[in-house]
Amino acid sequence: MLTALRRLASTWVAKLLFIVLIASFGVWGIGDTIRNFGRDNAVARVGGAPIEIEEAQAAIRREMQRLSRQLGAQFENDPRIRRAVAQQAIEQLVLDRVLRQEANRLGIAVPDSAVRDFIFSIQGFRGMTGQFDRAVFENFLRSNDLTEAGFLALVRADLARQQLAVAVRAGAAAPETLARPLLQWQQEQRGAAIVSLPLSAAPEPPAPEEAQLRRFHENNPDRFSTPEYREASVAVLSADRISREVEISDADLAAAYEARRSQYETPERRRLAQVLVQDEDKAKEIAASWSGGADFAAVTQATEAAGGQALELGLLDRAGLPFPQLAEAAFAAPDGGVTAPVKSDFGWHVLKVEAIEPGAARPLAEVRDQLRQDLQSEKAADLAFERANQVEDALAGGATLAEVAQRFNLGFATLRTDANGMDPEGKAVELPVIEAARAPLLRAVFTTERGAAPRLSETEAGFVAVDVKEVTPPALRPFESVEPQVREAFIAEAKRRSQEERAAGLLAAVKGGKSLAEAAQEAGLGIREIGAITREQRGDPAVPPELLAPLFELKLKEPTMAQTREGYAVAQLLEVTKPEVDAAAIGRIRGEVAQAMAGDLEIEYMAALRAQADVRVNPRLVDSLAQP
Incomplete structure (x- = not known):
């Protein structure tokens, strides 16, 4: 028998079995290494x-x-x-x-x-x-x-x-050939004739028959159905609730104030314009001209002739300037002053201070209450995670929501509500959260399955556990109980359709060759002619905001129609005025465009570097x- 075993062990089949056996023990011993092979532990x-x-x-x-x-x-x-x-x-x-x-x-x-x-x-x-x-x-x-x-x-x-x-x-540089049409586009003015058709002015429709109202009731169930109601228990663990338990000492307040002093200090800011050239003598000439009263347009022209660039830098604090020597020069100059040329790695800079916003600091006494609330919220956030683990363990052990709420000082309520937080009587239900957290808590109630074991989950309202006891689906209310609402909605819809048809008729008449004034007169409607409308029109009740964008897409004499908050409006474009722009305005818009282009260049540059970096x-x- 032993001889047969020795003979078998010397065969290639036995050797292969031994290799497989050794490999299996090896993998079993270093299983974690094998499983993690090829995984990268870098983020x-x-x-x-x-x-x-x-x-x-x-x-x-x-x-x-x-x-x-x-x-x-x-x-x-x-x-x-x-x-x-x-x-x-x-x-x-x-x-x-x-x-x-x-x-x-x-x-x-x-x-x-x-x-x-x-x-x-x-x-x-x-x-x-x-x-x-x-x-x-x-x-x-x-x-x-x-x-x-x-x-x-x-x-x-x-x-x-x-x-x-x-x-x-x-x-980044904005040529005048770009700035001038852009400025004209911004300042372009338009005149239009406008006919307003508010729903309040719609003719009263014939009194509806009961059969019409019943069909309207059946065809619009969403308007006349009861909402879905849910009966549930909710428990809430929020940092706001825990923060009431947190005590902050005066020493903690003083230390936090020192650590966060920069939050309560507003550094001085200055509105700056900059010239950058490569030649020191040219920089001195420009600085002298600027100090002598030359406007920014003239300075820009001289700078570009010298192969440099002039930019409006906007409001900056010291940290907003890339080099300390620039910050020192800019913040040493008086309001309206021009600095001497300053050398950097990029050439010679000349800066003008166009305005100064002084800095300010808020003392501890002024921010004490807010700082105390902030520290309480921060510590409460840390405590919330610890307590959430304890609550989750208690729920997993079979405790009810009411029991864990009492044990761990959670907000708790039993309620019957719709998705908007209203009870069947139309009153707002009381929820154990602040007003801003009502909507997230209600979402949690209406996304939890009925009968599911309550488990703590993190939401925008805090840590929430929900136990849904009963779900009452929506149901169409009987016609008799909502007949007044059905009648009101039917009449409102009839008025809307009437005004829409009248507006569409005016639009068709103008497209057919009539002026809006003629079409309105034939329809017995009033008309207003409004001029000097700009793209930035704000708060003018004579121009419905829904018409503003369409008016600037029209060609001369073309009409448009829009639904407004009050009803409908029809307009016809009567005139387009291209403004005359001066050199100062062009200089300002060139500076704004150059800054925008500079920001775009930086974003594109960083995106290109990222794409090339094998991220x-x-x-x-x-x-x-x-x-x-």
Whole structure:
């Protein structure tokens, strides 16, 4: 027997069986490694460089904290918002990587002195003396979950990005051949004849017969049916409710105020215009001319003749200028003043201060109550997740909604309601949420299946559990019980059809060759002639807003018809006036268009860089990061 076994073991079949057996034990021992083979643990990769989970988590956490501080009690930490924040934070990390790679490729360097000067210029890092305060800076780092090295790296990358952006934006220019027709288009005026046909002026239709009303009742069941009603119990765990349990000390308030000082300070802003040329002597000539009273149109012409560019920069604070030397010059000049030429990597800049908005700071005493509410909301949001887990465990253990509501201090109600929150008597039902959260809670009630075991789920109203006891479907009300409403709706619909037919008749008559005035006179209707209508017409009751856009699409003498809030209106275009534009207006529109073009160029540039950078995002990990 043993001899036969030894002979069998030496065959190729036995050897193959041993190999399979060894491989199966090997896979069993390293199953996790095998299953994860080929999976990428980076949230995204840019040109092969990973964005790790920890970095993405920190970015998402910072963005959530920023939104919570900014919105306070209005901030709802629901799944949709978390997913949107996660996607936005990761996309920002991707773009930062893309721009860093491009800056490295171009050899753009940001010296330590530029990083230091930029940080020292941030108003939010200044203490009571007006100078950079190390304690305030460290509070900022702690509250935003940042290390000093990490923050310096972010600033350095942002300054490099600004250099790239300024270079791209500097190529934007709006020629007069574009600005002039655009300005004329904006300021174009039109005159029209308008006939209004309000429903209130419609002739009274013949009294309807009962058979007509009954058919109208049957053909419009949505108008005359009872809504669906649901009888349900609801329990709500919201940050607003928990915040009432949170105590905030004066020390907590003082520390939070110092960490968030920048939120309560409005930096000084200045409306600036800029000239950028490559030659210092030309810059000095332009600065002297500008200081001497030359208008922006003349300065623009001189700048373009020198091969440069003139732009309206708009309202900016110090941080809005890409170079510290530009900020120092611009914010040292008086209102209406022109700076001496300032050198940067892009050439020679000359800036004019067109207006000044002074900065302001709100003291702790002024913001104490709001800050206390914000801190309570933030701490309550953290407590809500812990308590939600406890509530979910209790429900899974068989506790009723009423029991968990009492045990964990949840909002609780038993109700019978329609989807709009009204009971069968037409009164608003009481819900255990604030007014802004009524609609999300009602959606939860009407999307829960009848008889389903109550489970806590996160909604815009907070954590909600619903137990639907009964569903009463819609039913057509008996004709006798709604006859007055049916009669009223029937007459209103008859009047609407009547005015629509009259408006269509006027439109057909004008298209047939008559003027609107002639057609209106034949129909016994009044007419108004209105001139100087612009595209930006606002609040003029003589021109129904529904007619405004169609009027600017018509050719001369063409008619149009529109349904308005009051009924119907018919109009005929009578005149088109092209305005005369002056040099100053053209200069302003050129600046506006150039800024818009610069923004578009920057967006397209970044999109092109992203497309070339081999960006790969791991959707599985993005989804997991969006979870609480």
